[in-house]
Amino acid sequence: MPSLTELLDRAAAGGRLSYDEGIRLYREAPLHDLGAAAHARRLAMHPGDTVTYVIDTTINYTNVCNVHCTFCAFFRPEQHKEGYTMSHDRVLERVKFAADQGATQIMIQGGVNPELGVTWFEELFARVRREYPEVDIHSLSVSEIVGIAKVEGCSTREVLQRLQAAGLKSLPGAGAEILVERVRKRISARKVVPEAWIGVMREAQQLGMPTTATMMFGSIETPEERIEHMRVLRDLQDETHGFTAFIPWYYVPFKTPLRGKEATGLEYLRVLAISRLFLDNFPHLQASWLTPGLKMGQLALLYGCDDMGGTILEEQVVHDAGSTNEATRRDLEKAIIGAGFRPVIRDTYWNLRAEPALATAG
Ligand code: SF4
Structure with missing residues (x-):
C-alpha cells in the first residue's frame, strides 16, 4: 500500500486517485500536507499569480417551490402568503442594475x-438577450429544468433546447447537494x-452548454459520501469534459428546518484540498466565499482554488439560511491581493478580460 506521502506526490503531479485512496487522504493526511499538494497541483494547472473572478449577480426570481428541501430557508410552499414571483420587468430591472x-x-x-411553464422562461431569456447582449445567462438549476419539463409534459432535453434557443448559455451546478441516494432521501x-x-x-453539456458542479456539504453526509459525490462528477467529466469548475460550499444551518452544525474552517479547507486532488479532470476549483467569508476565501487560494467566484450582487437563498457575508468587487480584489495573488476578471467561460483591477496592494 502506498504511503500518504506517495499518494500526495502522485496526486500533486496530476496522477489519479482511486475512491479508496481519496478517502484515505481525506481522512488521514495532515491538513497542511493536503493543502500543499493541492496548491502545487493548482499551480501546475494554472501557473503564475493570477486569481480570477466574475462580475455577476444572482436573481432569485421566485421563492415558491414544491420541493421543500429541509436545508432550505428560502422557499415558500404554493399559496403561502410570503410567496413571490418577480415580473419580467422586475427581473430586467435587476439585470440592468448588475x-x-x-x-x-x-x-x-x-x-x-x-x-x-417554459414560455415564461423563453420570453424572459429572450428579453435579457435582446436588451443586455453583453450579459451571459448562466441560469436555472437541474431541479428547475426538471420542474419545467413536468409542467410541460416534455423531456428535459426539449426544455434545454428551447431555453438555449431563447438565450440560455450555460447551467450552474446548483442543486446537486450530495449525489448519493441515502443523503437525498434524508435532506431533499x-x-x-x-x-x-x-x-x-x-x-x-452535449447541447454545448458548459456547466459548473457544486457540492453542498456539512449536512448529514459522511466523508465517504463526499468522495462518492466527487467520483460521480469525475466519471461524467471523463465522458463529456463539460464541467468548467467545481464549487464546494458548506451548508448554513441557522434558520433551516434541518438545523445541525456549521462546518468548521478546517473542514472547508480539507474539502477544497481533496477536491483539487481528486477531481483531476476539472479545470477550475472555486472558493465559495459566500458562506465562509472572504478571510476563509483567502486561505482557500492556498488550498487548491484558482478562482474566487463572483461578486454575487444580490443573492438571497444563502442569506435566508443565516449567512451574512457580502462583498463588493473592490472587497474581492483586496482579498485576492492580500493573499498574494493578482485579481483578473473573467467571463463565464474563463476568458480573461483586460479590465484593470479596482483595488491595489495598499
Ligand atoms: S433548495 Fe431549491 S429546490 Fe430545495 S426547497 Fe429550496 S428553492 Fe426549492
Missing part, C-alpha cells in the same frame, strides 16, 4: 414553481435522484 456595474453573468435561479426527498441530476447535466 449590467450597470459591469456584470457579464447573471444567474436567474429560484424555487421549483409549478405555475411557471422530493428532489431529483442523483442519476437524473447527472442526466440533465450530460444533456446540457
Whole structure:
C-alpha cells in the first residue's frame, strides 16, 4: 500500500486517485500536507499569480417551490402568503442594475414553481438577450429544468433546447447537494435522484452548454459520501469534459428546518484540498466565499482554488439560511491581493478580460 506521502506526490503531479485512496487522504493526511499538494497541483494547472473572478449577480426570481428541501430557508410552499414571483420587468430591472456595474453573468435561479411553464422562461431569456447582449445567462438549476419539463409534459432535453434557443448559455451546478441516494432521501426527498441530476447535466453539456458542479456539504453526509459525490462528477467529466469548475460550499444551518452544525474552517479547507486532488479532470476549483467569508476565501487560494467566484450582487437563498457575508468587487480584489495573488476578471467561460483591477496592494 502506498504511503500518504506517495499518494500526495502522485496526486500533486496530476496522477489519479482511486475512491479508496481519496478517502484515505481525506481522512488521514495532515491538513497542511493536503493543502500543499493541492496548491502545487493548482499551480501546475494554472501557473503564475493570477486569481480570477466574475462580475455577476444572482436573481432569485421566485421563492415558491414544491420541493421543500429541509436545508432550505428560502422557499415558500404554493399559496403561502410570503410567496413571490418577480415580473419580467422586475427581473430586467435587476439585470440592468448588475449590467450597470459591469456584470457579464447573471444567474436567474429560484424555487421549483409549478405555475411557471417554459414560455415564461423563453420570453424572459429572450428579453435579457435582446436588451443586455453583453450579459451571459448562466441560469436555472437541474431541479428547475426538471420542474419545467413536468409542467410541460416534455423531456428535459426539449426544455434545454428551447431555453438555449431563447438565450440560455450555460447551467450552474446548483442543486446537486450530495449525489448519493441515502443523503437525498434524508435532506431533499422530493428532489431529483442523483442519476437524473447527472442526466440533465450530460444533456446540457452535449447541447454545448458548459456547466459548473457544486457540492453542498456539512449536512448529514459522511466523508465517504463526499468522495462518492466527487467520483460521480469525475466519471461524467471523463465522458463529456463539460464541467468548467467545481464549487464546494458548506451548508448554513441557522434558520433551516434541518438545523445541525456549521462546518468548521478546517473542514472547508480539507474539502477544497481533496477536491483539487481528486477531481483531476476539472479545470477550475472555486472558493465559495459566500458562506465562509472572504478571510476563509483567502486561505482557500492556498488550498487548491484558482478562482474566487463572483461578486454575487444580490443573492438571497444563502442569506435566508443565516449567512451574512457580502462583498463588493473592490472587497474581492483586496482579498485576492492580500493573499498574494493578482485579481483578473473573467467571463463565464474563463476568458480573461483586460479590465484593470479596482483595488491595489495598499
Ligand atoms: S433548495 Fe431549491 S429546490 Fe430545495 S426547497 Fe429550496 S428553492 Fe426549492
